[in-house]
Amino acid sequence: MIRSTRNSILTFVHASREECERALAAEIAECVARSPFAVFGWATGSTPIGLYRELASLHAAGRLSFARASCFNLDEYLDLPAGHPHSFATWMREHLFAHVDFARAHTHLPDVHAPDPEQAASRYESAIAQAGGIELQVLGIGRNGHIGFNEPGSTRDTRTRVVELAESTRVDACRTFGSLDAVPRRAITMGVSTILAARRIRVLAFGRAKAAVVHALLHDAVSAECPATFLRGHPGVELHVDAEAAG
Numbered sequence: 001m002i003r004s005t006r007n008s009i010l011t012f013v014h015a016s017r018e019e020c021e022r023a024l025a026a027e028i029a030e031c032v033a034r035s036p037f038a039v040f041g042w043a044t045g046s047t048p049i050g051l052y053r054e055l056a057s058l059h060a061a062g063r064l065s066f067a068r069a070s071c072f073n074l075d076e077y078l079d080l081p082a083g084h085p086h087s088f089a090t091w092m093r094e095h096l097f098a099h100v101d102f103a104r105a106h107t108h109l110p111d112v113h114a115p116d117p118e119q120a121a122s123r124y125e126s127a128i129a130q131a132g133g134i135e136l137q138v139l140g141i142g143r144n145g146h147i148g149f150n151e152p153g154s155t156r157d158t159r160t161r162v163v164e165l166a167e168s169t170r171v172d173a174c175r176t177f178g179s180l181d182a183v184p185r186r187a188i189t190m191g192v193s194t195i196l197a198a199r200r201i202r203v204l205a206f207g208r209a210k211a212a213v214v215h216a217l218l219h220d221a222v223s224a225e226c227p228a229t230f231l232r233g234h235p236g237v238e239l240h241v242d243a244e245a246a247g
């Protein structure tokens with residue numbers, strides 16, 4: 001593992017994805033061991049799958065318990081029926097919640113089935129604040145620079161809200177949904193400022209497809225054109241990449 005700081009972002013280039021996942025899982029286990037009521041922020045997508053597998057195996061080995069912890073997911077699709085197989089709620093159940101011991105009432109995703117999604121978004125923002133804020137946020141980055149579903153054009157002051165998905169995000173989601181028509185057009189996402197309020201942010205990026213956006217995060221001007229660049233200057237952010245994403 002090589003450690004360096006670029007533009008105020010502490011960057012770890014790991015020899016493999018697995019090394020990175022073990023390191024982050026160990027940090028999460030240590031965090032919850034020290035603060036059992038810790039609040040975590042989770043991401044979905046292909047990037048964090050191995051991390052969640054590692055958390056599940058630490059739990060199975062009796063080395064990690066989320067029994068008193070709570071968590072908030074970054075985002076959720078709007079306009080899918082409840083229980084849809086490609087909703088992030090289903091995804092989180094399959095990849096994490098079924099394998100660890102969070103109390104169900106302590107796992108939160110935006111309420112995309114509420115009659116008024118904008119109100120549901122503000123309630124989500126308040127619920128995070130009432131829980132004491134997020135201690136550690138796990139974050140992927142989209143190839144277009146999005147964090148959560150804060151697509152290009154999202155400003156630093158954005159809060160949890162209803163957003164339209166960028167075309168490139170919907171094209172990337174075709175892998176999961178099978179066709180572009182099946183991919184939702186809207187979501188509720190934590191805003192950029194909601195994410196920046198987390199005390200620790202752990203950004204993960206793996207594979208050659210992420211090399212360009214990792215470069216932009218570390219070197220481009222800070223701008224809403226690449227919302228990930230707003231992470232620069234956050235005192236608790238770390239970027240964890242494999243050699244391919246490091247370019």
Ligand code: PGA
Pocket residue numbers: 044045046047048140141142143146147148
């Ligand atoms: P991915 O998505 O993990 O599936 O690459 C990352 C993101 O869009 O935030």
